[in-house]
Amino acid sequence: MHIPDGYLSPVTDGVMLAAAAPFWVIAFNRVRRTLSRRTVPVLGLFAAFSFVTMMFNVPLPGGTTAHAVGGILLAIVLGPWEAVIGISVVLGIQALFFGDGGVLAYGANCFNMAIVLPLAGYFVYKLVSAGSGPMSPRRVAGAFAGGYLGINAAAMFTSFELGLQPLLFHTSQGVPLYAPYGMATALPAIMVGHLLVAGPLEGLVTGTVVFYLQRSGSTLVRSGEIAKGEGRRWILWGGLAALALAAPLGLLASGTAWGEWGNQQLKALGLGFVPAGLQKLQGWWHAPLPGYGLPRIGAATGYVLSAFIGAGAVAVAVWLVGKAMVGKDKTSHPPSQKVEYSSRSKEGFLSKNIELLSRALESGMMADDRSHDGGFLQSLDPRVKVAGFILFIIAAGLMRNLALLGVLFTVALWLAYVSRISILFFLRRVLFFIPLFTAVIAIPSLFTTPGIPIWHIGQHLSVTSAGVQSAVFLFARVTDSLSLGVLLIMATPWTDLLVSLRWYRLPSLVVSVVGMTYRYIFLFLHTANNMFLARRSRTIERFSGEANRRWMGQAMAAALTKSQVMSEEIYLAMLSRGYSGEIVAVDELRAGRRDILCLAGAAALTAIILWVNYR
Amino acid sequence: MKTPIFEVKNLSYSYAGGIPALNNINLRVMRGESVALVGANGSGKSTLLRLLDGLVFPSEGEIDSAGMPLTEKALQNAAYSREFRSRVGLVFQDADVQLFSPTVWEEVLFGPLQLGVPRSEAAYRATEALELLGISHLKDRPPFRLSGGEKKKVSIASVISFSPRVLLLDEPTNGLDPHSQGVLIDFLISWVADGNTLIFSTQELDLVEELSSRIIVLGMEHTIVADGRPEDFLSNADFLLKTNLIHEHAHRHKSLVHRHQHAHEHQHAADEQGHGI
Incomplete structure (x- = not known):
């Protein structure tokens, strides 16, 4: 669910940042009150x-594995x-520090994901668990439901x-500039x-860990009686959240009733390729399900159906490419950029x-070494x-000219070169x-973007010029932003990054939490x-997936208790x-x-590029 | 009469849940003493050090430090808290708990800066502390790139850097190789010789012999079972056995199997003479 840079317009990024800000302020003030002087160690360790x-x-049933977010567990x-x-x-x-998710x-x-x-x-x-005692099974059920719905709410946003x-x-010709799908x-x-895999997994992990915390009598679940008034306040919050959810949908559906979007509107949403395939599909469905009147299904239902199929195709493609890549080059796979739901592993x-x-540990050490090498970027004030890199990344987000995106990428390569970062290593990483x-994500958009067809595949599919433009845009933008981000990380010791964050007026409490989190990540x-x-070392036979899941649940509950201690x-x-609530910073910049x-x-470079682009 | 550094009167301490950790402890530590706290696992050594450092507070009884009661309330006074924390330093047993800063340099500076030492003076003291322990080259390292022994040295440097007059050490030589142990012991001997006070917990009776002028033994009932000069107790095998400080076991010397206590350097020398090897 981590959105990289290039998928969202900088305007959207700004709006979302502004939307998150008030929540941060509320959270910050509350946390300072409830945890007081313990804020830094408690948040640092739990983060x-x-x-x-x-x-x-x-391990999931069926032999695959996936990872959970664990955010709802933290909330509980x-x-x-x-x-x-x-x-x-x-x-x-x-x-x-790890280049996962855009700057x-x-x-x-x-x-x-955080709100x-x-x-x-x-x-x-x-x-679900309102009014239940700390040892009640309803707490476990609540944790499962919370995990399931929490992650799905996040996915929906x-x-x-x-x-x-x-x-x-989009451009005046209708070429999408960022994420291409409506x-x-x-x-x-x-x-x-998320509804079928990630949600159940998140629910399972959250529920299991809460269950084992209950069994071990941990204070983490023993405290926190649920007061009646509190329940009412949470209903208010839920109502607000539901409104927030409904707003963007309402925006889209303005003027039409739910589920009856006409062809025009759907075209406007960036979908144009289905009708032919859909007709075939309807014919195909007709036979096994004659009684359901499928030929008469509304356009909207049809589109959603086809979108499901499209999504499935993309997932299969990603899976195949991921498998091929991992098989070929195991070592150069950066640790943080993992396939969300990867395939069955032999071992x-x-x-x-x-x-x-171990890869994450290694990359941490490598980053530490490299950032101390004496190249050009390493010698600059963090x-x-x-500031410089954020300017460049914003420029990459705002550009509407492919050649200029190329120029920016060349600049990134040059910076890597003068900073003694091996270009080959850099390219592989980026x-x-x-x-x-x-x-892979962009491939379907070649066909779905309405525009002048330039290449026909079969009878019904054609690649449009707008589709090609849109796909190339997305790819170039993502590559540019990512290489700039990676370059910044590679050439800056993370403690310097911390100090500069403090200098940019990030509250020192937050910087301290970030510092402590990073430090204890490596211990954990x-x-x-x-x-x-x-x-x-104790495994002779392979354990069943069920036994492994149970073991993971226990281990996570134990680790959570250990974090608390x-x-x-x-x-x-x-x-x-001598700590008394405020960490005195070591600033030596x-x-x-x-x-x-x-x-x-x-x-100046940013200004010139943008001027050339928009003049 | 001089004021004691610590005066502990009828102290008892129980963990949350009522599990006893210390029971009716009375002791007095004077300036310049080097006190070894020994006792089996779970006898309450670490807890006593934390009580002496004003991190946890007695369930019953009281502690005075330099003539002032050491209570939660007293430590809420910023001036007193600063005075006490500057004077007394505790090195935790688990170095990973003690090293929470991003780099070694920030770690060593943490104490002095928190305690209000001016920046340039703090930097000077931090540099000195690193030199004293021979770890200046680790200055810019993040803690996760340190070995176990290096971590221990950094955690000691991080306390030395604010120049406390009283040092509380929880198992200081745990996990150190013999060379590093030697360096540390030399440092502590000279530190005590300068008129500072040392209280350390340990399981190693060798360390007690080398470093301490006084030994306090905590028994399994969480009480003090012995308090005196090390030489009076370390030669008493029955006593050591009873307090779980040594373990009777069988082992092999060349072809000869014999049975004896485990703190036994002198006995081996005697054995060897006796057997004429």
Whole structure:
């Protein structure tokens, strides 16, 4: 569900950031009140826990594995607002330090996964478990339902944001500039997977962990009686959330009744290729289901059906490409950019987890080494780098000219070269997953974008010039933004990034939480890796998927309890050395004339590129 | 009479849930003493150190430090809290708990900066602490790139850097290789020789012999079962056995199998003479 840069217009990114802001303010103030001086260690440890468990692959029935988000779990054990901050921190670290999810799209990703997901999930949990005791099975049921619905609410918002792009942002010829699929495709494409796979998994993980926490008598579930008044307040929140959900739909359906969108509107939403295929489909369905009057199904139902099929085709394509790539080149696969639902591995889920975790550890060390190499970018003040790169990424988002996107990519390559980053390594890291994934995503848009046909395949399909343009745009934009982001990470020690974040007026409390989270991610990666290795060393026969799932649930509950204990220990260790609620920062940045010149250069280049584009 | 560094009177402590950790503890520590806290696992050593550092507070009884009662309320006073925290430093047993900052340098600076030491002075002290432990080259490392021994040294440096006069160490030599242990012991001996106070918990009786002028033994009932000069207790095998500090077991010397206690360097020397090897 992590949206990379290039899929959303910078305008959407801005709107989503603005939408997330008030939630952050509320969460921030509440957390400071409830956790007071423990805010940094508690949020830091629990965020690190979430980061690491987000990497765990859980075996699913049918032999595949998938990973859960764990955000609803965080909301249940820590509280919804604590989860908002905790997940925002995790997403920030994923975007800034691991290149997972866009930098500009951070607001949108946070809105979906750090705000909608825990709040909606927690709301459902409260509804189901209201009035139950801490050991009640209803709490487990609530956790399952919260996990299931929370992640689906988040997925729905993601599909709204993506689905709105072609409607709102296209060229005068109707070529979509960002994500190419309209609501009618994006919604089912994203929701099917979440309703059928990711949702049940999230529910299962959340429910299982809560169950084991209850069994071990953890204070994490023992506390937190649900007051009656609180229930009412949550209903109010639920109502607001439902309104928010309905708004974008209403916008789209304006003037027409639900489910009766005509052909024109659907065309406007960016879908144009189905009629022929759909007619065939109707004929095909006619035989097995004669009594249902399928020939008369409305256009909308038909479109949704076809969108399902389209989504399935894309999923299969991604799966095939992913399988081929992983088979070929195991080592260069960046750890954070993983296939969400990857295929069955020969050695089972333990090996897969061990490999994922050790790769993350290695990449952390490598990034640490590389960022200290003495190249051009490494020598610049980190604040200048952050500002410069964000300018470039915004430019990449705003450009409407392919040649200029090419220029920007050349600039990125040149910067890598003068910063002593191996171009081959850089290209592999940048091009490997997300742009490839994007290319696969973009293929159907070659056919679906209305425009002048330039190439016919069979009788009913034709590639349109607008389709080609739109696909190339998406690919180029994603590649540009990603390479800029990766370059920034590669050339900057993450502690410098932290210091510059503080300088850019991010509250020092947040920066401290981010710092502590990052630090303990590595400890937890080690611990988790050892845990899986120990499990493997004791494994003679293969365990059943069911036994492995149970074991994972227990292990996660134990790790969660350990995070709690450890956060208290760290708090004491801080207290012992004079901590009194505010961390005094070590700021040792000094920008010289050269830094300022470089920043001016970056700003000038951005301005020139945009001027050439829009003059 | 001089004021004791710590005066503990009738102290008892129970964890949440009523599980006892310490029972009716009375002790007095004077300036310049080097006190070894020994006792089996779970006898309450770590808890006593945390009580002495004002991190947790007694369920019953009281602690005075330098003549002032050490209570939760007293520590809420910013001036007192700063004075006490600057004077007393605790090195935790688990270095991963103690090292929470992004880099070694920030870790070592954390104490002095929190305690209000001016920046330039703090940087000077941090540099000195790193040099003292021979780890200046680790300055820019993140904690996850340190070995176990390096972590331990950094956690000691992170406390030394704010120049406390009283050092509380929880299992300081745990997990250190023999060379690093030697370096650390030399450092602590000279530190105590400068007139500072040291209280450390340990399982290693060798360390007690080398470093301490006084030994306090906590028994399985969470009470003090012995308090005195190390040489008076370390030679008493029955006593050590009873307090689970040594373990009787059989092992092999060349072709000869014999049975004895496990703190036994002297005995082996005697054995060897006796057997004429």
